[in-house]
Amino acid sequence: MRNQGQITVFLSLILISLLVLFLAAIGVVEFHMDRARVSEAAKGASEHIKADYQEQIFEEYHVLLLDKTYAGRGEGALEDRMLRYLDYTLSSYGFQIQDVSLTGMKSVMDSHCALLREQIRDYMTLYLQVKAVKDIGEWMQLDDRSAETMAQEIATGKLEESEKSGDWQGEDPRKVLQREMKHGLLDLVLPENSGVSGVKIEMSELPSHTGQKDSDSRQDRADGEDDCSVDTSFEDIDRLEADMQKMTRSGSSESGEAGNGLSEMTDAGKELLYGLTCFDYFTRTDGKGHPLQCEVEYLIAGRDNDYDNLQAVVNRIVLHRMPVNMAVLLTDPEKMAEIDSIALTLSLAPGITYGAAKYLLVACLSYAETLVEIRSLLAGHKIPLVKTGAEWTVDFDSIGKLTELDRMDYSGADGVDYRTFLFLFLAEKGDVIYERMCDVMQMVVREKQPEFLMRDCICAYTADLDIRKHGTNFSIAIEASYQGQR
Known part of the structure; x- marks a missing residue:
């Protein structure tokens, strides 16, 4: 009887260990799934606002630029659009969006319009x-x-x-x-x-x-x-x-x-x-x-x-x-x-x-x-x-x-x-x-949009995201650029 009790205890410990390992594995998998879900949502949010390029400039001059004031709505408008996209995409999975900010913005005017010139070269390569x-x-x-x-x-x-x-x-x-x-x-x-x-x-x-x-x-x-x-x-x-x-x-x-x-x-x-x-x-x-x-x-x-x-x-x-x-x-x-x-x-x-x-x-x-x-x-x-x-x-x-x-x-x-x-x-x-x-x-552009300024247009940026789920923080930085899009 004593041996049987020891075996029972031993098997119980093994089962408990396996259960702990199983739960830990589930937690790890869930963490990586959450991180992957956040990463994909972040990329989607970045592409979401990239799709809001200045349409008239693209149609007439074949250059992709993002107006950081979002057509005069203010510099926080882009972050707000990203936040709403992330909330719509992730809230059903229990995520909470803590903060969204755009940093590292590269203006079209920087370095003697270097990024503009790069896009021009890409476009003109097609038939130079x-x-x-x-x-x-x-x-x-x-x-x-x-x-x-x-x-x-x-x-x-x-x-x-x-x-x-x-x-x-x-x-x-x-x-x-x-x-x-x-x-x-x-x-x-x-x-x-x-x-x-x-x-x-x-x-x-x-x-x-x-x-x-x-x-x-x-x-x-x-x-x-x-x-x-x-x-x-x-x-x-x-x-x-x-x-x-x-x-x-x-x-x-x-x-x-x-x-x-x-x-x-x-x-x-x-x-x-x-x-x-x-x-x-x-x-x-x-x-x-x-x-x-x-x-x-x-x-x-x-x-x-x-x-x-x-x-x-x-x-x-x-x-x-x-x-x-x-x-x-x-x-x-x-x-x-x-x-x-x-x-x-x-x-x-x-x-x-x-x-x-x-x-x-x-x-x-x-x-x-x-x-x-x-x-x-x-x-x-x-x-x-x-x-x-x-x-x-x-x-x-x-x-x-x-x-x-x-x-x-x-x-x-x-x-x-x-x-x-x-x-x-x-x-x-x-x-x-x-x-x-x-x-x-x-x-x-100012013929139709009087407040438009080229100095507000950017070609690249970094989206810094802070997202939380059940006490776990996910901090992600997504770099986005129009360069090399052709």
């Missing part, structure tokens, strides 16, 4: 034509070389004298051009029955201007006409030389550092082509009634109205094309014979050498030719990358009738259009264009 980017880079280098060569040639040739006497009679072509310029630069190059608005937009709340103290400092930051315009009096040879040197420096960004290097244009090209794909410019508008008609021109110039932005871009085209045209003109014997005759006569006046007069006249005629080219570009036509003498349009007899000359419509393989020049200028501007992209996005 690398060869086109490479070719445009080669065109840009050609323009730079032309300007540098011309600046050197002017520096060495401006003091040239001639013993020949001039017998030319007539009005100084530079005076004729100055009369034409009184109409205004854009009036000479815009197509008939077209125009651009001079209505100013409010810029104080735009992302690229946040922190600027006044309008003057904002305008200093913008690319003003004085930075890229050419002296059209063509009376000062030193000023002409400086204008040519200005062209060789135009590849620097607004921070004073070198802009996107052409040898590294493949990655940068994705972002630049995005600008031409998703934003309007003078020769391509979508008719959606955006605050700015010339959006790409704004990315380049940063002015507060379409008129000034387009004029700044036109001045940049002049700065790129005039040296190329001057180089063509200097190699044309027939045209140079006429220029020499006028230069010899002008050099009879005190204070001007034959060499200075020659280069000033070459620049004057090349500038007029460039304006005709720009008229063609703004009409949607192409011009030759480097023209021949036979393709030259303007002479000294027609320099006062620029708007009456026929536009070019070049169909050769080396033709370039207005879009090509916009690409070049975007490449020159550096990081500032991405902040200005955010400016345009904000202006467009």
Whole structure:
């Protein structure tokens, strides 16, 4: 009997131990099931608010952003949506939601819009034509070389004298051009029955201007006409030389550092082509009634109205094309014979050498030719990358009738259009264009949502969750991001 009692006790202890182990196993399994349930619910809650991306920006610009104010409802609105989602999902299992907070928010404006640029590259990878980017880079280098060569040639040739006497009679072509310029630069190059608005937009709340103290400092930051315009009096040879040197420096960004290097244009090209794909410019508008008609021109110039932005871009085209045209003109014997005759006569006046007069006249005629080219570009036509003498349009007899000359419509393989020049200028501007992209996005969204601010938009965040069940706390941090979603 005693042995039987010991066996009973022994078996009871074993059963109790097994029961304890079983209950412990159930507890462990239940804990892990609860943790897995909480983890999945947390991921679902995170995806739930990620689905509330800014719809208009995605539809028009293919960028995923989350407005942390939830369309003006306040910064706590997103946490509240997550809390309600978690409560709906977990409350039936006995969970209590203690706290939900979003931390580690990464703004679209952080690090010069680094996350925005990453999304742009992902989007543009789908159809980027690398060869086109490479070719445009080669065109840009050609323009730079032309300007540098011309600046050197002017520096060495401006003091040239001639013993020949001039017998030319007539009005100084530079005076004729100055009369034409009184109409205004854009009036000479815009197509008939077209125009651009001079209505100013409010810029104080735009992302690229946040922190600027006044309008003057904002305008200093913008690319003003004085930075890229050419002296059209063509009376000062030193000023002409400086204008040519200005062209060789135009590849620097607004921070004073070198802009996107052409040898590294493949990655940068994705972002630049995005600008031409998703934003309007003078020769391509979508008719959606955006605050700015010339959006790409704004990315380049940063002015507060379409008129000034387009004029700044036109001045940049002049700065790129005039040296190329001057180089063509200097190699044309027939045209140079006429220029020499006028230069010899002008050099009879005190204070001007034959060499200075020659280069000033070459620049004057090349500038007029460039304006005709720009008229063609703004009409949607192409011009030759480097023209021949036979393709030259303007002479000294027609320099006062620029708007009456026929536009070019070049169909050769080396033709370039207005879009090509916009690409070049975007490449020159550096990081500032991405902040200005955010400016345009904000202006467009604010047409329907007046309180919207791009600085409130985030691309990534961390959701910190504190959830309790029967005295057990579950603390989870879920990282969420729109990056790499394509």
